Amino acid sequence: MAERALVRRRLLPFIKRHNRDYMAGWVHADICMRLEKFSQDVVEGKSPRLMITMPPRHGKSEIGSKTFPSWHLGRHAEHEIIVSSYSGDLAEDFSRKCRDLIEEDKFKAAFKTRLDPATKSVKKWATTKGGGFTAAGVGGPVTGRGAHIGIIDDPVKNREEAESETTRQKIKDWYSSTFYTRLAPGGGILIIQTRWHEDDLSGWLLSVLADAEREAAEAGVDLAADVDKWDLVEYPAIAIEDEKYRRAGEALHPDRYPIEALMRIKRTLIPRDWEALYQQRPVSEDGDYFTQDMMRYYHPKDRPPLSELRIYAAADLAISTKQTSDFSVIVIVGVDRDENIWVLDMKRGRWNSLAIIDNLFETQIKYKPEIFGIETGQIELTLEPFIQKAEQERKVRLRYQKLPTRGKDKGTRARPIQGRMEQGKVFFPTIESTPWMSALFNELMKFPLGRNDDIVDALAWIGQMLMMFGIKRAPKAPRKKSFLDKVRKFGGGKGRHKSSMAA
Template structure:
């Protein structure tokens, strides 16, 4: 607090003393006086359990400056779960109304339900005896009043009025109506519900239109607006407000107080940390933040925790992950062309990108690129030119990848009729560009992807910029070609579906098998593939973000009764007390051949009889995931060294990983050897439930998925 503020606080204290509101013999007098003048002191006085860190002191200081009119537009950017909503959305309205009962407040959050809950929380604070000790002039109607009856002060979950004064509080969801009332203090807290909303331009446009046409127009002369949020996107409401302020000096100019979870070189002047230090060491120490960073990925980490949706190092592709080839391998296992085009959506402004990629062992090399606004015939010529160019250098291009959905059947048939190489139509099962990019970032992070040095190819700088800006880049065609190539070269292989499994790396024997066998302190995951010969199941446990297969059941000429009895009896013999997560083949809902019950009905009956049902949690879906997606999820864990198998207890599973084959049309071959593929199917259902290759959370379904205990 500055000198003027201290002098005013002294005058206020003397005034309250003279009016008898402060007793000099009251041991709490000093604490009460501070609570009347300081938002943080008020918060601690009315909520003694509130944990205070230095960043709470600093953003409360700036809020008090706003209340005094020293800054009328304040933006506070803080990571999730760092104490902002308690201080700003609950305590601040009560504090402001206590200081001035004539203050008119409008507070909005992402939904009307959340706004109503916050409204009720503010009312509860004002109703407390502790609050009345501090601000006896600020009171609410003792009854719930929903209509504007004459002589009555409103009080409901949307609006309440201060008895005997002009002030009040109105809550609403973003996008909701707030007409009929102006505000002296406007509060916006987390206007986006989740990543899906923030990524939607339609939603962002709608929120912006609501802010400019509805919320902003409710501001009275001299009104203050406080926006507190966790940033999601460079173009969210915070980004747009700052952009308008930069472009037009006459527009609202915002004071920005930003505290990233881990300190960077570019800190707010009020931030006392050194680069690399945690924001709230007592609650989220650096070790925990690093774990969160590794779990959520660079995009969410940068935006949500570092409060920088468009950070310098990129959103998905960190510039530190770019590796450059100097000398190419003498031999490639496979060389392809990845074509990103949208001939189904004819547009003169659309770029066509062709990239030549080579795989050598576990590394992937971008060899060449052609990018231009090409017609379909020009694209066919470019394919031929690239094929001939690399043939002269002694490198044979084996096939071309092109996405079926973007180009259509007619284009694919025309292209394959006279193309010099094999055409492979790719299918990503409706996944977004962001989802595909998420699937391959691990390859970059592990140093397995190499691009040409910029001295060798002028187009590299443009590719890097697009990758660094993605998904906020102006175009995505180069990224699309890259992700398509890497998914099909690295994660979706020919011949062996589980090519990334390495017995020496992922198979545990001896002391390793002992160390990572069943742990009674962890949850148990079991997964089924419903067949009669063999009837299969797998048991696994999750440690951090790693999956350990610890047991298997492979029963020839069996049935569901015997399989579920075997699995249940094993669990019973362990004396397992923690949760049992149940995964498996969704088709198990169908009636079995030798019973009027379905496979899952038989399973649940067995668990009930063995007194295990109360521990079980259903994790299998209503429909099975696409086969290739399931395989990609498993391969991704093996490639990242996050999946391990106890060889002696899961030898059939190991055999599957080493011997299952693809059919020529890209499906798992179940006819070549009828004994193979079933137990790896059971394992695949489990892995895809826990760690889907889409990175959990980019689609609506994944965002509403319940968290699984035992996962970081």
């Protein structure tokens, strides 16, 4: 009797009752405690939002998608639950486990919940109280099915899907237009995943919350009540710092993955996969495609004068003022006689067409770049008529060069600038001296896994331009006139030996 009462109240004893060999560590006890609170918040209509990220093969699905739903339905048979994963087959495996568990005698001895014999399909089954379980692949239909609890367990399958901007956007659209709309008032969302990318589903939802918090702080108001406030719980495989239950450097679940096993995995994986999958940091602090070792800095007072540089500019444009859209970016660089690239200035914002035109012409007037590169597409589709009109009105010619993408992905396009940085040939202003440098540095270190890459795209075009059109020799610094020069001036410059450098 006491055990049955305990499993009705507590999730971990419930799991152990149905699996006597279950190896529970502190992390599993912690997850169970959080899911118990999540369950109660759903019952009380508090609309809980819980996000749990942890490494592969550490038991997150066993708890969150296989046993938690059956435990919750044992307590609240009238509730409906939707569970989704990257494939419908995997979601159905979760469904089968929950359904079969509810059919066990041990479950029936502790709970009154019973399955409706008329609906026992792994895709959708019901209880006799009107609740039930629906399994669906991420991106699949759940129309006509409601949910007091919506669970998403690993929405992406692999690195290829995670790095596909198209796939990530499809997942976001499915979450917003399909999954989210099935939620009952006061219902809860549980996301359990291994991190892959800064802009994966978890990263995107956290960024939406961060944007809302920033806007509220800037306006001096409280965060709006309709904003989803996520409770984020991250479990790195190896503790990054001292935590409540372990010290820095200790393993997450040493009984299954001792530190030696984790270090073998770390040596096998490429750094970005280790940081994302096992440490739940989809972007390494040291960078991946671009690294901190590649960065060379200058103080503005130490930069060569503009008269000794050949100036180039490149623009990566996104015509929109929405807060969720990409940024438009203009990068201006100077190239010296030794072919060093000095990053001089950057403009960045979410601009409409007229604002883009203003920024393009401001750059042209201030820096007079020899080549102003703009990606094909935006020019022909939207901007060319505005540019032609502005040239007539402002009496300024925008000397732009259309840059063809030719189907290159972002990583391939960035290879030339990456190569120059590896050679120590690209110099950036110090972060302390330049307000926009912090955003530039963050994008470089997070590329290609970061949420934003507009600055990197513009820099990549600089590298492409210099490769396509070549680097012209920068002008020499003006030579101070000697006494002999002054004599020649008064003598009319007529000497028997004319310099080959004379104009």
